[in-house]
Amino acid sequence: MGIDAPLRFSGNIKDSASVFIASSENVIKLEEGVIIAKRHIHMTPEDAEKLAVEDGDIVSVEALTERPVVFKDVLIRVNEDYSLNMHIDYDEANACLFSKGDKAKLIK
Numbered sequence: 001m002g003i004d005a006p007l008r009f010s011g012n013i014k015d016s017a018s019v020f021i022a023s024s025e026n027v028i029k030l031e032e033g034v035i036i037a038k039r040h041i042h043m044t045p046e047d048a049e050k051l052a053v054e055d056g057d058i059v060s061v062e063a064l065t066e067r068p069v070v071f072k073d074v075l076i077r078v079n080e081d082y083s084l085n086m087h088i089d090y091d092e093a094n095a096c097l098f099s100k101g102d103k104a105k106l107i108k
Contacts, residue, residue: 003034009075010037010087039092040075041106042082051106054078060107061086069096070107 005017017034020027041061048054055078061071071088086104 005034005036007038008035010035010040036089037087038073038075039071039086039088040077041084041086042077042079043084044080044082045078047084048076048078053106053108057108062105062107063096063098064103064105065096065098067095067097 003017003019013033013035016032018032019030019034021030053059053076055076057076059074059076061074063069071092
């Protein structure tokens with residue numbers, strides 16, 4: 001697509017790439033906000049306590065799949081409104097043959 005999207009932690013869109021989105025009826029321009037989100041894990045404070053991590057920690061995660069992969073540089077994000085989820089992109093999920101319900105191991 002020719003978009004120069006920076007790799008960033010999600011939510012950090014300052015001075016990021018812009019994009020036009022068009023349909024047959026309308027065109028809008030997003031001035032900034034196009035990023036490649038770094039991998040991260042959302043969790044509640046209770047999850048963080050159980051896993052002995054804090055908001056802002058950087059960990060590794062081993063995907064316990066048919067084709068195991070260790071993801072490094074994974075940001076921990078803690079908030080009462082979150083549920084326990086790891087966010088990776090499609091290419092990363094495909095690389096480890098991730099399927100719904102697969103487990104992972106947090107490595108500090």
